[in-house]
Amino acid sequence: MALQLTRAGFRVTVVERAPVPRPGGQAVDLRGPSREVAERMGLVPGIRDHQLDERGMVFVGDDGRELLRMPAEMFGGNGVVADIEITRGDLNQVLLDAIDAAGGGLDYRYGEWVEGLRQDASGVEVTFASGGDARFDLVVGADGVHSATRRMVFGDEDQFATYLDGYMSFFTVPTPAGIDPHWFAMHSVPGASNVGLRADFDPATSKAVVMIRMPADPALRRDTDAQQRLIRERLAGAGWEAPAILDAMAVTPDFYFDELARIDMPSWSKGRVTLLGDAGYCGSPLSGQGTAMALVGAYVLAGELAATPDDPAGALARYEEILRPFVAEAQKLPPGGLRSMTPKSRLGIRAGRVVSKLMMSRLLQPVMAKAMTKTEIYSLPEYASAPVAE
Template identity: 45%
Template sequence: MNATATTPARTVLISGAGVAGPALAYWLRRHGFVPTVVERAPALREGGYAVDFRGEALDVLDRMGLLERIAEQDTEMGDALLVDGDGRAYATLPSVVFAGELEVLKGDLTRMLYEVTRDGVEYVFGDSVTGLTEDADGVEVTFERGAPRRFDLVVGADGLHSRTRALVFGPEERYVRHLGIHTAVFGLDNYLGLENTGRLYAAPGRAANVFTTRADSGARAAFHFASEGPLEREDRHDRARQQRLIAERFADDGWEIPRLLREMERAADFFFDANAQVEMETWSKGRVVLLGDAGYCAGPTSGRGTSQALIGAYVLAGELAEAGGDHVAAFAAYERELRGYVTEHQAMGREGAERFFGPAPTQEVLDAIAARAAGQARTAPVRLRDYGLRVARAARVA
């Protein structure tokens, strides 16, 4: 691909309408670019797990003028109890460990980002990128359903299994590093009557949890189990086979596991995937650049995926604006700004995965982890310059 910069870039195709894609579209629009977002799903993805914000990610929401609105969706999660096979509590997990400074359901966040961008951004749902051909002045893009179109730049914000990354950089096996955990997440009724709390159960090589959602009208459950590597390709999109695998792993467990397995089978929003990281020497090639999990996933055990998506979107758009649309200079600056930040978070993700199925912790150990988490709200510093914008700032959440 030819990386030579000619005329300044203005039109940008973003693949993926999760968190990173719409956040980038917001900032690109503010800087005068013309973004288009294409999303494989037929509509915004609802459900999903809770996501939390820490450190500079709150600053980005503040600069978007969204912090107060998102804070209204806070799960208000309190501490959770660790239980044994008979349902007896043996320790308390402080919320700072898993809920960050602010926690919302991912579906609530993506919906809000869509709402604040839809009037000025073109969204194309139910389609995906199938080919990218670059020349000196742009990228010719082919789609699964729509007619070919041409853009100045293309951004892959399409997650861990990024098709954009595969088209430009090669198969995901080159870049995706399995962390030894598979996770299933699904919604269910709050039949346990929990209120702003959760229950966590663990056994050797497996764990399960249930947490309430906002206003306690529902709950989210998850199964986790140790695995040596990714599933076979045919299992990645076969819900029945995935659920049979989970049922086999948890067949002899107590607590609420039998009920949760039944709830899993009838859940409308079942999600299953490996816990993994993406490690790449560079996040761009020619006129194509990767954002968020597509380029530098730190893994769920880092607790930083959403924060990286928001901060990465802000910095990428800002660097493109500061470079006057010169993508070569902008992509290099984007990577310089974020590389140390991402490297630290990936180390945290690996450490979290290594201790995920460790021995049942004592209360003293959990309190020490909580104290450490409270001091890690801001990890490796990343600059959040104004990039020439008069950014909106709302009141900071206490």
């Protein structure tokens, strides 16, 4: 968003609460419209330099035995592993490099956040945590699923969030010996949890993924010790590489843990404040479309603002009208949501495997491929004024 606006000649200020670019996150995929946006924004060469070599998914048992293998090409390339996979942290760096290359016009402030917003017909008065006020034509809240901008302008998170039955955690671990770093390995653990390892750019490390199905527990919010305790309890006796992953969790540099939630807002904008990405329309990591929605949303919002710079209200209305159909599809979860991915009993885990085998059968593969295309048919608007990289 900031990149496209800077290229279009806007003066942009970005405030990021973290003191430095936030590392962390596992592979995010680019396909269909999000891949097209990356191409139009000139990001693909940078992405290719960091692209992961992930070849598909394997399901493993307690003893590490392979139970099922789904190559990336299966389901027409629309399965869990896509053609272009890059870690969230590396994609963030590609965007930061592109911003650097775009030159001046951008004021990037780390360790800063907004404490107050007051708007009138012609602008928004912003109070920063570090002190001082400044006036802006428009404020874009791209501050994630627990957006403070949303809370300040639209109201409490509870009004807009739907809990999706569990929690997910991602963190970097050394790749255990005997693990093929090019395959996304997943292990179901009785008690409604699973643990996996995904490719990292450096094969010496992998991204651990943990899913836990349970009722919401507000005490887990922002309490890393409680979060790691929960993971240790759920993975105790899980076999496979769980002990090595738990050891590495204690010292990982980028532990991330959050509840799974969807955000639904009746409107993404109020006056001169608008929301972008997870802040306005999070689908949760279960949707597999969080980055796609953020990228496509940023492209459309920047394109519309650049088309009518003197009419932000019109641009915000068009942003919403154009993007809503894409978001509606992208937020849809796989059938059964987290429940289908985290069976409670060994019997349930075995039944899940039988269903997966059926899906992989020659008869059902084309049907599944069609069901997995979700947002592929969305046609991305063209913006004459949105600059494409040289």
